[in-house]
Amino acid sequence: LGLDIAAVQRERPDAIGVVLGGHGITAWGTSSDECEARSLEIIGRAQSYIDEHGRPDPFGSMVPGFAALPDDERLERAAALFPVLRGLVSSEHRQVGHYDASDVVLDFLARERHADLAALGTSCPDHFLRTKVRPLVLDVGPRAPLGEVVERLEALAAHYRSDYRTYYERYATSDSPPMRGADPAIVLVPGVGMF
Numbered sequence: 001l002g003l004d005i006a007a008v009q010r011e012r013p014d015a016i017g018v019v020l021g022g023h024g025i026t027a028w029g030t031s032s033d034e035c036e037a038r039s040l041e042i043i044g045r046a047q048s049y050i051d052e053h054g055r056p057d058p059f060g061s062m063v064p065g066f067a068a069l070p071d072d073e074r075l076e077r078a079a080a081l082f083p084v085l086r087g088l089v090s091s092e093h094r095q096v097g098h099y100d101a102s103d104v105v106l107d108f109l110a111r112e113r114h115a116d117l118a119a120l121g122t123s124c125p126d127h128f129l130r131t132k133v134r135p136l137v138l139d140v141g142p143r144a145p146l147g148e149v150v151e152r153l154e155a156l157a158a159h160y161r162s163d164y165r166t167y168y169e170r171y172a173t174s175d176s177p178p179m180r181g182a183d184p185a186i187v188l189v190p191g192v193g194m195f
Contacts, residue, residue: 017042022123060112065141066190068106075101077142077192084150085187085195088157092181101193109190115139118188133167135186135194136160142191153187160184 005026008018016038017027027038069077078099089095108114114137121134140152161182168179187195 019046024124057111059108059114059117062110063112063114063190065143066110068101068110069142069191074142074192077146078189078195080146081149081153081189081192082195084153088153089183089185089187091157091161091183093183095183097195099193099195105194106191109188109193114188114190129180130185132164132185135188136184137188138190140190142189157184 001020001023005018005020008015009028016029017025019025019042025039025042027035027042029035029038068074078101082097082099086095086097089097108117118135118137122128122131136153136156138149138153138156140149144152164182164184165179168182172179189195
């Protein structure tokens, strides 16, 4: 990509940066301040375009029963799920977890297209090493009994591992590095957050 970006800069001296499909943006300048200003200009222009041409609900309408739990209930559910999830994503290697219950995450997980969009996976192959191709997405609402949620997560994690092994074996070549493990790296829990 670096050589392609250099070619754009050479061939288009008036350009301030490029938008790379699946890789974000790259901007340049004679100083870090100018580079930052140009990055913000590109982002601002993209936001203006989205504001003018985008759909009001790009992730679909709200799914009944998938809205974010109130703070105290959400934190209680997250605390109950965290050790379970850590065990499920640590079947081969011990993992340390992180929990994100930001408004954008919770809103996305409450929308009707969240599962389909998450299944598309990451658009940047560089991220596969840390995030895997796609997250594990819980398909039960946040008010389901904890035992039912845990049982479903166990089944989804087993299916995820099987799918990931199949994916790796399908695309591995004789000089591919060994598989880093088949456990999910990201788990999305509607109404609760991202782990």
